[in-house]
Amino acid sequence: xxxxxxxxxxxxxxxxxxxxxxxxxxxxxxxxxxxxxxxxxxxxxxxxxxxxxxxxxxxxxxxxxxxxxxxxxxxxxxxxxxxxxxxxxxxxxxxxxxxxxxxxxxxxxxxxxxxxxxxxxxxxxxxxxxxxxxxxxxxxxxxxxxxxxxxxxxxxxxxxxxxxxxxxxxxxxxxxxxxxxxxxxxxxxxxxxxxxxxxxxxxxxxxxxxxxxxxxxxxxxxxxxxxxxxxxxxxxxxxxxxxxxxxxxxxxxxxxxxxxxxxxxxxxxxxxxxxxxxxxxxxxxxxxxxxxxxxxxxxxxxxxxxxxxxxxxxxxxxxxxxxxxxxxxxxxxxxxxxxxxxxxxxxxxxxxxxxxxxxx
Amino acid sequence: xxxxxxxxxxxxxxxxxxxxxxxxxxxxxxxxxxxxxxxxxxxxxxxxxxxxxxxxxxxxxxxxxxxxxxxxxxxxxxxxxxxxxxxxxxxxxxxxxxxxxxxxxxxxxxxxxxxxxxxxxxxxxxxxxxxxxxxxxxxxxxxxxxxxxxxxxxxxxxxxxxxxxxxxxxxxxxxxxxxxxxxxxxxxxxxxxxxxxxxxxxxxxxxxxxxxxxxxxxxxxxxxxxxxxxxxxxxxxxxxxxxxxxxxxxxxxxxxxxxxxxxxxxxxxxxxxxxxxxxxxxxxxxxxxxxxxxxxxxxxxxxxxxxxxxxxxxxxxxxxxxxxxxxxxxxxxxxxxxxxxxxxxxxxxxxxxxxxxxxx
DNA sequence: ATAGATTAATTGTATATACAATTATACAAT
DNA sequence: ATTGTATAATTGTATATACAATTAATCTAT
Numbered sequence: 001x002x003x004x005x006x007x008x009x010x011x012x013x014x015x016x017x018x019x020x021x022x023x024x025x026x027x028x029x030x031x032x033x034x035x036x037x038x039x040x041x042x043x044x045x046x047x048x049x050x051x052x053x054x055x056x057x058x059x060x061x062x063x064x065x066x067x068x069x070x071x072x073x074x075x076x077x078x079x080x081x082x083x084x085x086x087x088x089x090x091x092x093x094x095x096x097x098x099x100x101x102x103x104x105x106x107x108x109x110x111x112x113x114x115x116x117x118x119x120x121x122x123x124x125x126x127x128x129x130x131x132x133x134x135x136x137x138x139x140x141x142x143x144x145x146x147x148x149x150x151x152x153x154x155x156x157x158x159x160x161x162x163x164x165x166x167x168x169x170x171x172x173x174x175x176x177x178x179x180x181x182x183x184x185x186x187x188x189x190x191x192x193x194x195x196x197x198x199x200x201x202x203x204x205x206x207x208x209x210x211x212x213x214x215x216x217x218x219x220x221x222x223x224x225x226x227x228x229x230x231x232x233x234x235x236x237x238x239x240x241x242x243x244x245x246x247x248x249x250x251x252x253x254x255x256x257x258x259x260x261x262x263x264x265x266x267x268x269x270x271x272x273x274x275x276x277x278x279x280x281x282x283x284x285x286x287x288x289x290x291x292x293x294x295x296x297x298x299x300x301x302x303x304x305x306x307x308x309x310x311x312x313x314x315x316x317x318x319x320x321x322x323x324x325x326x327x328x329x330x331x332x333x334x335x336x337x338x339x340x341x342x343x344x345x346x347x348x349x350x351x352x353x354x355x356x357x358x359x360x
Numbered sequence: 361x362x363x364x365x366x367x368x369x370x371x372x373x374x375x376x377x378x379x380x381x382x383x384x385x386x387x388x389x390x391x392x393x394x395x396x397x398x399x400x401x402x403x404x405x406x407x408x409x410x411x412x413x414x415x416x417x418x419x420x421x422x423x424x425x426x427x428x429x430x431x432x433x434x435x436x437x438x439x440x441x442x443x444x445x446x447x448x449x450x451x452x453x454x455x456x457x458x459x460x461x462x463x464x465x466x467x468x469x470x471x472x473x474x475x476x477x478x479x480x481x482x483x484x485x486x487x488x489x490x491x492x493x494x495x496x497x498x499x500x501x502x503x504x505x506x507x508x509x510x511x512x513x514x515x516x517x518x519x520x521x522x523x524x525x526x527x528x529x530x531x532x533x534x535x536x537x538x539x540x541x542x543x544x545x546x547x548x549x550x551x552x553x554x555x556x557x558x559x560x561x562x563x564x565x566x567x568x569x570x571x572x573x574x575x576x577x578x579x580x581x582x583x584x585x586x587x588x589x590x591x592x593x594x595x596x597x598x599x600x601x602x603x604x605x606x607x608x609x610x611x612x613x614x615x616x617x618x619x620x621x622x623x624x625x626x627x628x629x630x631x632x633x634x635x636x637x638x639x640x641x642x643x644x645x646x647x648x649x650x651x652x653x654x655x656x657x658x659x660x661x662x663x664x665x666x667x668x669x670x671x672x673x674x675x676x677x678x679x680x681x682x683x684x685x686x687x688x689x690x691x692x693x694x695x696x697x698x699x700x701x702x703x704x705x706x707x708x709x710x711x712x713x714x715x716x717x718x719x720x
Numbered sequence: 721a722t723a724g725a726t727t728a729a730t731t732g733t734a735t736a737t738a739c740a741a742t743t744a745t746a747c748a749a750t
Numbered sequence: 751a752t753t754g755t756a757t758a759a760t761t762g763t764a765t766a767t768a769c770a771a772t773t774a775a776t777c778t779a780t
Contacts, residue, residue, distance in 0.1 A: 008741095010762080010763055010764090011763075011764075012763070012764080013763095036729080036730060036731085037730080037731070038729095038730080046764080046765085047764065047765045047766065048765090048766090048767095049763095049764070049765065049766085050763080050764060050765075052731090052732090053763085053764090060420055066730090066731060066732090067730085067731080067772095067773095068729095068730065068731050068732075068771075068772045068773065069728090069729060069730045069731070069771090069772055069773045069774065070729085070730070070731085070772095070773080070774075071729090071730065071731080072730090072731080085495075085498075085499070086446075086478070086499060089479075093464065094454065094460050094463050094464050094467065095460040095461055095463075095464050096460075099460070100454050100455040100456075100459075100460045101455055103454050103455075103479065104453065104454050104455050104481060107454065107479060107480070107481050108481070111480075111481075111491065111492070111495075114495060116478045116480075116495050116496075116499055117478060117479050117480075118446070118476045118477060118478055118479075119449075119463065119467060119477050119478075119479040120467070120471075120476075120477075121464060121467050121468070121471075131471065132471070135445075135471075135474060135476050136476075138445075139445070139446060139476055280668055280669065283668075283669055284668055284669065287669075307669070308640055308643075308644055309640065309643055309644065309647075309667070309669045309670050310669050368771095370732080370733060370734090371733080371734075372733070372734085373733095396759085396760065396761085397760080397761070398759095398760080406734080406735085407734060407735045407736065408735090408736090408737095409733095409734070409735065409736085410733080410734055410735075412761090412762095413733085413734090426760090426761060426762090427742095427743095427760085427761080428741075428742045428743065428759095428760060428761045428762075429741090429742055429743045429744065429758090429759055429760045429761070430742095430743080430744080430759085430760070430761085431759090431760065431761080432760090432761080
């Protein structure tokens with residue numbers, strides 16, 4: 001029996017549910033005619049008005065289509081299940097660092113799956129990020145790929161939570177937010193920091209300066225890798241040549257740091273720039289100060305931005321792949337394929353160019 | 361009398377129409393309670409079931425909200441008229457040239473107005489562009505900012521027409537499509553080409569090579585400006601030192617062109633690179649060939665990408681502003697503010713650095 | 721063959737009626 | 751003060767009935 005007259009759930013609703021079931025199980029297929037209202041009344045024992053109520057709802061919901069004199073028909077339910085296919089990407093600034101490369105990776109992977117990408121620039125500011133969060137929620141995106149801004153962990157957690165509360169999955173890229181269980185895609189920054197430091201050590205460098213920010217998990221990890229590598233090779237850690245900024249990347253400030261370290265160049269043989277844009281500052285300043293790289297001092301970077309004019313030895317990060325992977329991950333979440341947080345850690349590798357002198 | 365019982369239009373529909381009128385004219389305001397079904401039955405003389413049919417439709421349409429025991433209420437109709445606020449941006453590749461700067465200008469202006477931006481990379485290919493067009497149409501964007509791909513004029517016209525047929529306004533940026541009346545935002549490429557050529561001439565250069573592609577309106581205009589400047593200064597145009605590619609920007613090909621021109625450096629004193637990425641190739645190759653810039657040969661570019669390591673004298677294009685202006689333009693079109701095509705031509709200006717030697 | 725009229729099936733519109741469920745409010749009991 | 755109970759207003763669910771409108775299919779006349 002289709003209808004349970006003793007159930008507290010309304011009979012029109014029972015019929016509605018039953019009809020949807022039939023449609024989704026393929027009993028009534030696309031373009032099939034379902035029984036007429038009269039027939040349904042007979043089958044179910046309900047009045048025609050009740051039948052109509054149920055059918056009308058399904059018409060409103062896009063399952064059925066009525067045709068006068070012909071009957072009621074099942075609508076193509078493929079077309080109907082038009083899933084939201086827009087994903088948000090939040091980066092600090094599409095113009096700088098590896099954001100363009102990342103965005104391209106994300107976009108290509110999105111395109112492969114007929115998804116679209118809403119681009120948001122946060123300028124690494126919490127307020128701007130919040131602003132974009134509102135708009136992404138308004139546009140009911142299917143998922144969000146977030147490079148967390150330079151905000152407190154609590155603020156970043158709040159951002160993520162707002163999406164999750166709306167059943168919108170979030171994937172973090174590159175930077176991690178401590179204290180929250182969430183998917184992320186990043187690279188092995190600790191090992192990377194270790195490797196490139198070890199590379200310098202093997203080239204005979206023992207006095208290696210480093211400049212970076214501890215605001216982001218990525219650079220913190222690189223710093224730890226750097227320290228571990230020194231310790232493992234019996235080199236004491238010298239706080240005087242570790243410059244750890246605590247804020248976001250501000251050019252002027254880093255120019256000052258670079259100047260400080262370049263002035264100490266007699267005590268130093270190499271510098272580990274926390275990322276390529278810092279290395280670039282060293283190059284600019286070195287030129288200005290008449291310091292030769294790698295003649296007077298060696299430099300390594302991290303990222304491998306596509307600098308065509310300076311031969312920087314650096315740690316190549318698979319940024320494009322990071323974009324792709326985060327899109328893949330968010331799509332699997334959107335489709336509800338996987339449960340539990342999943343972390344993807346991609347591997348970086350050193351790209352040797354001519355910014356490091358060998359002392360051995 | 362609200363209901364005309366002799367009208368062929370159904371009475372529930374008459375009631376519906378009347379209710380909508382009352383709401384939109386402000387007789388029933390947001391959060392107002394409308395008469396109960398019983399009262400409406402009395403007022404109209406219709407049966408309660410008929411009243412319900414009308415009211416139910418308005419509930420489905422988002423005008424009204426029923427609350428048991430309390431009555432039926434008018435929903436905030438501001439919130440209801442949720443306008444689409446997503447705009448599509450089609451660029452060849454978000455990673456290269458000035459696309460990031462442009463995207464940022466567009467995005468900032470969009471954000472100001474609570475609009476969002478869908479980013480599409482076309483790789484300058486018609487098929488890819490078409491693919492994105494489909495997705496933008498599916499997502500029913502409110503407008504499109506298009507940098508036309510390297511396709512035929514007919515193909516580009518087709519792309520634009522598809523949007524226009526769907527009442528989606530289009531603004532072209534930078535590149536123009538001949539043969540179609542459409543809004544565009546660009547810079548004064550002809551004058552720019554003229555100016556920077558004249559700049560070289562005034563520095564004493566008379567043998568000035570040029571490399572660019574004639575595929576795009578921008579570079580064609582620059583070439584015309586170059587020719588006009590030479591002619592105006594009584595310098596003959598030498599086809600041997602004009603390299604006009606007809607396709608999109610392909611690095612290898614331009615390396616070849618650059619090599620050709622650099623080999624002729626005894627006959628040339630300066631080169632006008634059609635855009636900065638071409639200039640960059642000259643720098644790379646010059647280094648490889650041991651040619652000094654500007655010692656052996658002077659170079660100017662066009663765009664003013666943010667090269668921090670090479671001191672290129674170039675024509676600064678207000679890319680960011682172009683992005684802003686195109687967003688403003690598309691928004692005014694979305695709001696139906698202006699009729700007839702409108703063209704915005706921004707001015708570029710020379711940025712002097714150290715890639716040009718003065719011969720006078 | 722074609723145009724026009726008829727038929728019948730089906731959904732569309734409309735009414736009258738009855739009882740159920742929900743819940744703001746008032747009132748009562750603890 | 752809190753909890754429980756009753757009341758009444760209103761929407762929610764359900765039925766029986768009737769006629770209207772639409773239109774595919776059939777029949778009829780030319």
